[in-house]
Structures are given as structure tokens and as C-alpha cells.
Amino acid sequence: MDDVGPNDDSVALHPSTALTEIVHQRTRLGILTVLAESRRADFTYLKSALQLTDGNLGRHLEILAAEGLIKITKGYEGRRPRTWAEITKVGQGALASQMHAMKQLVNQFEALNISSMDEAQGLPAQRSRRDRPTPAPPRSGKVKPRLSGA
Amino acid sequence: MDSATAKEMLGDVGAVQRRVKGDRRATSVPLIVFGSITLIAAVIEPMVDWAGTLALFLLAPVGILSVALIYRRREIAFGLGSRERSYTVAAISTLLLLPILGLALGSYALVGIALIIIAMLQRNLQLAIWALVFGVVGLLEHLSLISNRVYSLTDTLGIYRSNDGYFSWSSSLVFGILGLALVVGGLLAQQAERGSDG
Numbered sequence: 090m091d092d093v094g095p096n097d098d099s100v101a102l103h104p105s106t107a108l109t110e111i112v113h114q115r116t117r118l119g120i121l122t123v124l125a126e127s128r129r130a131d132f133t134y135l136k137s138a139l140q141l142t143d144g145n146l147g148r149h150l151e152i153l154a155a156e157g158l159i160k161i162t163k164g165y166e167g168r169r170p171r172t173w174a175e176i177t178k179v180g181q182g183a184l185a186s187q188m189h190a191m192k193q194l195v196n197q198f199e200a201l202n203i204s205s206m207d208e209a210q211g212l213p214a215q216r217s218r219r220d221r222p223t224p225a226p227p228r229s230g231k232v233k234p235r236l237s238g239a
Numbered sequence: 240m241d242s243a244t245a246k247e248m249l250g251d252v253g254a255v256q257r258r259v260k261g262d263r264r265a266t267s268v269p270l271i272v273f274g275s276i277t278l279i280a281a282v283i284e285p286m287v288d289w290a291g292t293l294a295l296f297l298l299a300p301v302g303i304l305s306v307a308l309i310y311r312r313r314e315i316a317f318g319l320g321s322r323e324r325s326y327t328v329a330a331i332s333t334l335l336l337l338p339i340l341g342l343a344l345g346s347y348a349l350v351g352i353a354l355i356i357i358a359m360l361q362r363n364l365q366l367a368i369w370a371l372v373f374g375v376v377g378l379l380e381h382l383s384l385i386s387n388r389v390y391s392l393t394d395t396l397g398i399y400r401s402n403d404g405y406f407s408w409s410s411s412l413v414f415g416i417l418g419l420a421l422v423v424g425g426l427l428a429q430q431a432e433r434g435s436d437g
Contacts, residue, residue, distance in 0.1 A: 115248065122252050126259040131318030138258060166315060175320075188252070191245040198242030
């Protein structure tokens with residue numbers, strides 16, 4: 090990866106600036122995740138997988154469709170009416186950016202946490218991650234969070 | 240947004256992805272389908288003539304189309320899609336590559352390639368590992384490397400001795416075991432997928 094100087098605008102931006110309010114919302118992120126995994130899903134499946142009410146899901150689907158992130162198709166399967174939601178290319182791109190921004194945010198926090206542990210132990214800050222010994226529990230009140238297994 | 244929330248949301252996204260993969264039977268369906276056709280082919284291969292051997296080269300596209308068909312039925316029943324159109328494209332591609340890849344790698348290695356294509360379409364690491372194992376064993380067997388070892392072993396143990404010095408069923412034995420392993424792996428994956436249904 091290229092080294093970027095401190096005056097570069099891309100460095101100055103916090104990862105959270107890359108998050109968009111539309112995708113960032115928890116339920117809408119869930120809808121886009123389901124659709125990215127399966128290309129399309131019907132209203133009933135989305136409702137049960139994300140444990141939402143009809144009204145709630147309908148509202149979020151409308152918002153996503155209005156932004157062009159998903160495409161909604163209404164039709165019949167035999168006599169049964171069915172509403173399908175399908176992720177668009179724009180939606181896939183938006184979800185990928187959101188995931189990237191969140192991962193960057195977590196990585197940045199963990200890097201900061203490790204360097205603060207080094208400082209607490211009096212280790213030089215420039216050492217690479219591989220060379221660094223396993224950190225002892227920090228003396229300050231800050232505790233490195235565990236990755237959740239969920 | 241702070242990093243704790245980001246971490247929590249990434250965990251939630253991972254859980255949703257696992258659930259959808261489980262609901263789609265992303266690993267079990269291809270393993271059971273390809274395992275079954277490999278097992279059947281391994282049994283009939285020594286009995287058939289050249290036309291039957293040629294038919295074995297169609298295992299891969301037939302397998303992909305069968306998987307696509309099962310997913311299409313599941314999509315209608317459960318309301319969860321699976322990019323089945325891409326499977327048709329994959330089946331046609333495998334069919335077109337048959338004359339080159341089939342002769343170079345053998346009909347069974349093509350099954351491994353078909354599984355790799357499905358694993359890539361599904362971004363499914365577990366399936367990719369199975370596909371890789373199948374592809375490598377298929378290729379080694381195409382070069383008769385495993386058959387020769389099986390023959391030496393059966394000869395040493397005195398289990399089987401043929402007049403022409405060749406144990407003609409060894410290839411079927413190798414692929415029969417491999418097909419059976421895929422089916423068992425698929426059934427175990429299915430159990431795990433049912434467990435993730437929530």
C-alpha cells in the first residue's frame with residue numbers, strides 16, 4: 090500500500106465519514122446483507138429472517154428502493170401474491186463501502202489500542218506488529234475488547 | 240459511529256450471512272448432488288463402453304444444472320433466491336470447456352472444477368475446500384497415480400491378483416470412496432445448516 094503524507098485529505102477523513110445514513114441503519118443493513126447473499130428474497134422470508142413487522146419491513150424496503158439500492162417486484166406464484174426484493178449493482182456497491190468503512194473503523198481502533206499498550210509498557214511505537222511481544226494486561230482502566238463470536 | 244458499535248454491527252452482519260447460507264443449503268446441496276453422481280458413475284464406469292465413458296464427461300454440467308434446479312425449487316418454496324441463472328451460465332461454460340479440460344484433466348477432475356465454480360458463485364470457503372480436494376484427487380487418479388498404489392497394496396496384501404497385472408476396479412474404488420465422502424460431508428453440512436435455521 091502506498092504511503093500517504095499527513096496533508097493528504099484521504100487520511101484526514103475519519104472512516105465513519107464513508108458511512109451513508111441509508112445503508113448504515115441496522116435493519117436496512119440487514120436487508121441488504123440478506124439480498125447480497127441470495128440476490129433476491131421475498132417479503133415473507135425477509136420478515137422472518139430479520140424478525141420485523143410487515144409495516145416496518147415495508148417502510149425500509151421503500152427507502153432502499155427509492156435510493157435505487159434494491160428493486161421490488163410484485164407478482165403472483167400461482168394464486169399467491171408475492172413481493173420480491175432484489176439487490177441492484179448500486180446496492181451491492183453501497184453495502185461493500187459500508188462494510189469496508191466499518192472494518193476500517195474497527196482496525197483503526199485496535200491499532201490505536203495496541204500502540205497505547207506499547208506506550209504503557211515503554212516499548213518503541215515504531216515496531217511492527219509481528220515483532221511485538223504479546224501485550225500484558227494494560228495498567229490503565231482501558232481493556233482491549235474481545236471479538237464477539239456472534 | 241464508534242468502533243464498538245461497528246464491531247457489533249459486523250458481528251450481526253456475519254450472523255445474518257451465516258443464517259442465509261444455511262437457509263439456502265449452500266454447502267449441502269452441491270455436495271450431495273455431486274457426491275451421488277460420482278458414486279453412481281464410479282459403479283457403472285467399469286461396465287460401460289466408450290459411449291458410457293463419454294457420458295461421464297457430462298457429469299459436471301449435469302451436476303451444476305441439477306444444483307440450479309434444486310435451488311430454483313427452494314426459491315419458490317422458501318422465498319430465498321440463489322443466483323440460479325449464474326449456474327446455467329456455469330454449466331454452459333463447463334460444457335464448452337469439456338473438449339479441452341476433460342481430456343487434459345479427466346472427467347472426475349471436471350467435477351472438482353464444477354464444484355469450484357459453484358463455490359466461487361456462492362463465496363463458500365467450505366465448498367471450495369471440498370472442491371479442491373476432489374479436483375486434486377481426480378487429477379492424480381487421471382494420471383493413474385492412486386490406482387497404481389491401490390494395485391500395489393492389494394497385490395502385496397494378496398487381496399486381488401489379476402492375470403494381466405492390472406486391478407481394473409481400482410479407479411472406481413477411489414472415486415466411489417470420494418463420492419461417498421462427498422455425500423457424507425453433504426449430510427453433515429445439512430445437519431449444521433438446519434441447526435442455523437434459528
